[in-house]
Amino acid sequence: MEFSRFTEVPNLHQLKQAQEQLEGVVYQTPLEYSHSLSERFGASIYLKREDLQKVRSYKLRGAYHKIVNLPTDLKAIGVVAASAGNHAQGVAYACASLKIKGTIFMPKTTPLQKIEAVRFFAKDYARIKLVGDTYDDAYKASLDFAIKHQAVFIHPFDDYDVIAGQASVGLELLNQMQQMPDFIISPFGGGGLSAGLGLVKKYLAPSIQLIAVEPEGAPSLSESLEANKVLELSVIDRFVDGASVKRIGDKTFEISKSQVNQVLKISVKSLCRTMLDLYQKEGILAEPAGALSVAALEELTSEIKGKQVVCIISGGNFDPKRFPEIGKLANLP
Template identity: 50%
Template sequence: MKKKLPKYYPSCEEIMKANERLKNVINETPLQKNLLLSDKYKANVFLKREDLQIIRSYKIRGAYNKIKSVCYQTILKKGVVCASAGNHAQGVAYSCKKLKIPGRIYMPSTTPQQKIERVKMFGKDFVEIILIGDTFDSVNVEALDFCKKNKKIFIHPFDDVKIIEGQATVGLEILQQYPFHIDYIFIPVGGGGLISGVGSYFHQYSPHTKIIGVEPEGAPSMSISLKHGKVVELENIDRFIDGASVKKVGKLNFKICHKILYDMKTVPEGKVCTTILELYNLEAIVAEPAGALSISALDFYSKEIEGKTIVCILSGGNSDITRTEEIRERSLLYEEKKHYFIVQFPQRSGALKEFVNNVLSKKDDITYFEYSKKNSKEKGPAIIGIELSDKNEFTSLLKRMKKNKVHFQYINKNPDLFRILI
């Protein structure tokens, strides 16, 4: 069944054209039934594996479709420009090399070297990387200013109809690979390019499928915009889930999402970290934080999706190994298995030994300890991080601390102080 949409929505005909442009350029990524998730949620859960895409992300679809849709002679003469610290930059770089056109890619000076090297690898001599500014927002301003002054072609990461049509080919593939009824599709949301593309296609060809957008709790740009009925720019966001953390969603993306969404869900960053670790440990799947967003939302719909057919788009697998410790830390905090305290220790020998013997159980582990002895005082503060094997043991830990008259301050919920620790 095909539904008619307003003119500013990507048409199925244009999405088909995008699919043709992308043939022999991208991988048709698999749609895999995940047995562990299906068993956990008593549903048929399928993962669309865009982490197996040629640049390990769906972003190549929109970038290549946009660039290829412009007159070749024009784009060869002018060149293209983009601003990105991640997957969009890689998609543009790959497209430039493939089409043999010049590209200029602006990235924050804080971008990890691993990401810079991947952009260089995909773009080779066809791209120039400009490192400037500390945030994506400042870099984006520089890129747009350069485009305006030099009459270059800007490749927006999401707020462009050709970008949206390219991302929509993910939805086209899903319905070709599973031509049966799909009850729910969970799609990660950053600027809104993927969900407005895939959602538009599903809205027309699978109108009974409930489309659920999932974004980080620390960057709820689409959720807040939908609540206010207009695009809202956030002042501050948590950039941990960097592939889906934007201050402002696209205007076109917002219009489409306002029409097609069944629900929007924000997911805590710690929950996403738990999902990343579970995917790796149980499935040997390497997912980046934004890539794990859609799967992370399933817990919040567990009753609703029971017995249903579900598709989650695993949107990317460009994970930086240097972030592993932070991912584990955030996961433990979310799961309530890691707890930090400022403990006032008597400044005498044996005080720490008494704490370990009388307060900690055999399964508790001290994973962080910072103490500096001050000879002029009776007590000295120590910051202690304790990892529990079971979150339900936390109450018992507090009881033992109080029983042994330990003077402490619990600091997990103090973000300003705690941020120093991680």
């Protein structure tokens, strides 16, 4: 079953309404000036620390905004979601907070740390079903379940209510900046965050260069932009589990193709080096998707020199026990 508060691209007033609904629910995460990155790249570089959000990613914003606006009768039926991890935690937190039953489908390949975190936030309100090897497998299974049980499906990105929730990241960081940023660099998986940032840019700061960054092994946005339509990739590399989907959203694509100024693809090697640097030099434990924006700085060195730059650290759900693996991948020839 489907229900949306916003049935069209949300306007600025609606984005601000969504932000108001999230007050007291989500943290206003820090916008930190990075001395080391600023010195290295000759720019003023700020890190928007969504890895310090309640569920260690921005995904709570969209999930909660979607679920809190469901009519009472639909809340009573319960919700269904599919996620590689972070959206699942957002849905689990929202279900427990609002006392709504939920069923969350996750790929069998989801890191154990993320599965355990979902169980923690869900308490007794949401149950987990592990299905398939990719997000897309879990997504298909969750849709079948939603139809069978007449439950509302909470899409992780391709939903205007979810996009409006994620847009609060952009509204928040503009309020935190002393001057308008020249660049905002955001990871891109399904596109919910970039679409939200794109709408904030459109309404409040059209001069901002919005850079979308995706894994080299899952270039869903790049391929779709080249074809000028949403494509489904046949094979993807699942290393960046929080930003690797075979098919981006139709709604997120339509917003992003007009608001994203540039798309960059990052290799696993470059990403792993960035994860190590963030931990060693900034004290930031970023998951692979969360480090994409900072990894992109190398590709933008000449463009950002002397500019105001914001990198979205989108998530920090990462098991430190994986650092030996990250170290090996960072030093590949």
